[in-house]
Amino acid sequence: MKKLVVSALALALSSGLAMAEDKTVRLGTEGAYAPYNFINDAGEVDGFEREVGDELCARAELTCEWVTNEWDSIIPNLVSGNYDVIIAGMSITAERDEVIDFTQNYTQPDPSAYLATSADADISGGVVAAQSNTIQAAFIAESGNTLVEFATPEETIAAVRNGEADAVLADKAFLTPIAAEDGDLVMLDQEELIGGGVGLGLRESDTELKAKLDAAIESMKADGSLNALLEKWEIGPGF
Template sequence: MKKLMLTTAALALTTGFAMAETVRLGTEGAYPPYNFINDKGEVDGFERELGDELCKRASLTCEWVTNDWDSIIPNLVSGNYDVIIAGMSITDERDEVIDFTQNYTLPDPSAYIATSADIDLNSAVIAAQTGTIQASFVASSGATLVEYATPEETVAAVRNGEADAVLADRAYLLPIAEEDQGLEMLEKMELIGGGIGLGLRESDTELKETFNKAIQSMKDDGSLNALIEKWDIGVTF
């Protein structure tokens, strides 16, 4: 899905993980239905259920940590948590800094919402969250990119006239378009990225393999597809 973000994450990959310790799962908590904070102040959503189930299958003790998107890779590398599970698309650029498990979703189409269908996307001002694969796509498309720190701000930019459209994951934008009569989803969609995976430090090869086995077991028994359908994430495996 989402996101491309690399800043100064060329920090030394020196922080390792001992399998006997608690695994800290880092997420954004601001990108429903993938991850969000519920009324109880707890991490919720597709990735909360997925992460809990993966840890159960892997016999790991896990805890959840929230982190702003723009520093989510540097703080993984520096050891603030052990895994990124935050709707992060697998890209070659990110893979130069961190490692990824196999994907747990196929690429979700990126969609546009706008106040009107009568806009020329080639010359439009398009909002996207900073450090996302959508921001990178818009920057290379010829349209004018405006970036915001949070997904909520990208939608607000369209509502207040700062941008003509938002480009983000369809699963994120669809409920917004359905609830706001002033916004509509455009027919055009973009297929970007290679699906979403868990992000880990490159040194944590044992932990990566542990999670790969757990993800594969969920693919094999159909429980991952059931979770994808429950949360209306996108295409099943």
């Protein structure tokens, strides 16, 4: 882990001037985790985080553009300078904070829920799917349950449908509309509260950008506009 942190910090130092040289702030997201972020029919990034990101850029007087990146490499590509900010439903954790920096949270911790094909699915002795490198995957592994990991959220759902897993653990906001649209899938009563809420990820060296975005997040909390977006996209409790 120490080697990972040292390598990541070295990359951060080499790319720390990227924002100063280019006034456009690049926002990196996955585009595959509705309602936080997804690609709409027009091929554009959409969702809760699209609205939040655009508003934060306006309040911070930043010119921003959106970049999509696969989840598994989203932190390394931030550190190496392929974009300047991660805005991808990323929960703030101590392990991630060793490699990158975070703004204050713009969501409260959202309950993680289980989705299965039956209300009596065995989540303690069975197989539970989760997207790799997520707080849910870490939680299942630490609990001692059998974990099967997949690169994308869609693959975790497919694993439950085809019998590879007894259930999937993911953010409740992500699973709720899926359960509502598919009569063969049910949400289980058990929920897990993990993670410290979702924040923007930045390189450790980008302190000025972090300060601007923190101030913008605080202003959205203060005037109620952040709560309005949380309610619109049905994501957890407000502030």
